[in-house]
Amino acid sequence: MPKQVDHAARRAEIARAALRLCARDGLAGVSIGQVAQEAGVSKGLVQHYFAGKADLLRASAHVLREEIARHVSEAxxxxxxxxxxxxxxxxxxxxxxxxxxxxxxxxxxxxxxxxxxxxxxxxxxxxxxxxxxxxxxxxxxxxxxxxxxxxxxxxxxxxxxxxxxxxxxxxxxxxxxxxxxxxxxxxxxxxxxxxxxxxxxxx
Amino acid sequence: MPKQVDHAARRAEIARAALRLCARDGLAGVSIGQVAQEAGVSKGLVQHYFAGKADLLRASAHVLREEIARHVSEAxxxxxxxxxxxxxxxxxxxxxxxxxxxxxxxxxxxxxxxxxxxxxxxxxxxxxxxxxxxxxxxxxxxxxxxxxxxxxxxxxxxxxxxxxxxxxxxxxxxxxxxxxxxxxxxxxxxxxxxxxxxxxxxx
DNA sequence: ATCTAAACAATACGATCGTATCGCCAAAAA
DNA sequence: TTTTTGGCGATACGATCGTATTGTTTAGAT
CATH class of the missing domain: 1.10.357 (Tetracycline Repressor; domain 2)
Structure with a gap:
């Protein structure tokens, strides 16, 4: 097998970038290219980790849920x-x-x-x-x-x-x-x- | 002078269509073409009544404010x-x-x-x-x-x-x-x- | 009746959108 | 060392984006 990366961690990282964008411009403002730029990765990489825009948004929603839960838990x-x-x-x-x-x-x-x-x-x-x-x-x-x-x-x-x-x-x-x-x-x-x-x- | 239309009323009507879209997809989801379709007018007409997207959003914000105020006033x-x-x-x-x-x-x-x-x-x-x-x-x-x-x-x-x-x-x-x-x-x-x-x- | 300017439609432009596809590279298995 | 395969970048495609520029219709002033 080739080099291995923490798949879930990379997805979460990109999803967090997506959340930053959708906080600014709403869900329609989350574009693959913008997310890639915000996350500091290539556009192709975002495609590699997400099947499509819908998948990205779905994952972002779950990451958002976890982030808020973590915030409250720590408090x-x-x-x-x-x-x-x-x-x-x-x-x-x-x-x-x-x-x-x-x-x-x-x-x-x-x-x-x-x-x-x-x-x-x-x-x-x-x-x-x-x-x-x-x-x-x-x-x-x-x-x-x-x-x-x-x-x-x-x-x-x-x-x-x-x-x-x-x-x-x-x-x-x-x-x-x-x-x-x-x-x-x-x-x-x-x-x-x-x-x-x-x-x-x-x- | 040519035929006259209630300029403010038309603007408000188009702005309301824009509000419907931005309620669905956020501010980035408000596109000139979609607004035209939602309002049932041509794309060129939206351009005729608004200088650009920024103008449309600004007007929509004011219409939103008025709509809420009207809602409360009636109550x-x-x-x-x-x-x-x-x-x-x-x-x-x-x-x-x-x-x-x-x-x-x-x-x-x-x-x-x-x-x-x-x-x-x-x-x-x-x-x-x-x-x-x-x-x-x-x-x-x-x-x-x-x-x-x-x-x-x-x-x-x-x-x-x-x-x-x-x-x-x-x-x-x-x-x-x-x-x-x-x-x-x-x-x-x-x-x-x-x-x-x-x-x-x-x- | 003619002219004029506004209302409105239609088209064209480059940029960006989402998606698909290709190719390179590196690392682990052989 | 060779092969394999996932990580990753680059490019291409049609569609839509915002904007600019046209053209056409039409109602009111002259």
Whole structure:
């Protein structure tokens, strides 16, 4: 066999270049030639690693998903309780607007394809629903105040985080202000401000 | 003088076709030929009404702004008090995800250009800040509960509405669920649930 | 009725698009 | 050392891109 290269790593590298482009100009802005130039490789090489533009976009969508998941995972690595975990997850989403706008914008680009492409929609819905379940579980585990429905509250928190991320991205507010808004909201849904009441329901 | 046509109306009509395309494929997906086909006119006509692609996109951005403003204005037309006005404004934003996904997605597409294009950024920031001020004023006029900062709460409400709109668009939740989440949150920031306390500060 | 200028269609141009195909090179198997 | 084969670059193709330049129609002023 001839020389061997880490196939998956090269694909991911090229896909990341594609994400950078689609964050700028949308999915239609991802052209093979531009991706090759952005990744610093030849046009033929992109063809060698991807069967076509559709394959490139599909791979890019999965890489995007992994990058965001990694970003969030790293943020909650040192969290000890459900309350802090919940806070760090939401904060990580908000911080995408400041520290990783490419991921946020590329996500928006793929969101557009959601309305027509069932595959992208499934990817989006599956990921979104999983995040929603996790957040709802964290809300329940964090000891919610009476009258708080974890499912509905998870929708509110997730929506709030996503909306704040956009606000941070355009510079409407700073990350610190967004964090304060987030903390203020979290403070309202938790039982007592300083204590973790509900001993059951793990994160 | 030869035959006269409503220049602005034709431009707006073509721009709306462009918005439909850029909601699907992003700003790079807006080509003169495709716009002509989408609008049902000849390619030369698009050239006649727009100096170039940049002019088309600029006009489309302004039309988008007007469309959203019109959507919101119609929603609050029959509102009587600041509380109902505030609720209808936020609900109108959320409903974009269900009733006018094109406006929402096209907005996301232009949001991407915000990071590089100062003109688009100014347009976005100006509009966003105006909405924020209006919402903050509505919060203040609606009689906020003690400890509620209208400015911060406006950021929270606007972020929540935008995030929920995305959630509704992808089908994570229905408009009714989003409306319930919104009402639940509004109920928390208002003083007494049924009364409009603060008599000053107009909307 | 004629003229004029705007509305509109059609074509042409080079550049870039996506895809297919070819050829070279290097490294591992023989 | 020879052979093999995947990594990789280069080129070619028709289609479409944005733009420029034409030409044709038509309504209103003269």
């Amino acid at each position: 909650v690595r040192d969290a000890d309780g459900p309350r802090e975990t919940l806070r760090l997850v939401l904060l990580a989403i908000v911080e995408l607007g400041a520290h990783a706008p490419v991921l946020l914008l590329a996500g928006h680009a793929f969101l557009a394809r959601t309305v027509a492409d069932p595959e992208v929609r499934d990817l989006y819905r599956t990921g979104g629903d999983a995040v929603h379940r996790d957040i709802a579980a964290l809300v329940a585990a964090a000891g919610p105040a009476p009258g708080v429905d974890p499912g509905a509250e998870a929708h509110a928190l997730l929506g709030l985080a996503r909306g704040l991320a956009d606000g941070v991205l355009v510079g409407e507010l700073a990350v610190e202000e967004a964090a304060a808004v987030l903390d203020h909201h979290l403070g309202r849904i938790h039982a007592e401000p300083g204590r973790a009441p509900s001993p059951d329901v793990p994160a | 609050v037309r029959d509102a009587d008090g600041p509380r109902e006005t505030l609720r209808l404004v936020l609900l109108a934003i959320v409903e974009l995800g269900a009733h006018a996904p094109v406006l929402l997605l096209a907005g996301h597409a232009f949001l991407a250009r915000t990071v590089a294009d100062p003109e688009v950024r100014d347009l976005y920031r100006t509009g966003g800040d105006a909405v924020h001020r209006d919402i903050a004023a509505l919060v203040a006029a609606a009689g906020p509960a003690p400890g509620v900062d209208p400015g911060a709460e406006a950021h929270a409400l606007l972020g929540l509405a935008r995030g929920l709109a995305d959630g509704v668009l992808v089908g994570e939740l229905a408009v009714e669920e989003a409306a319930a989440v919104l009402d639940h949150h509004l109920g928390r920031i208002h003083a007494e649930p049924g009364r409009a306390p603060s008599p000053d500060v107009p909307a």
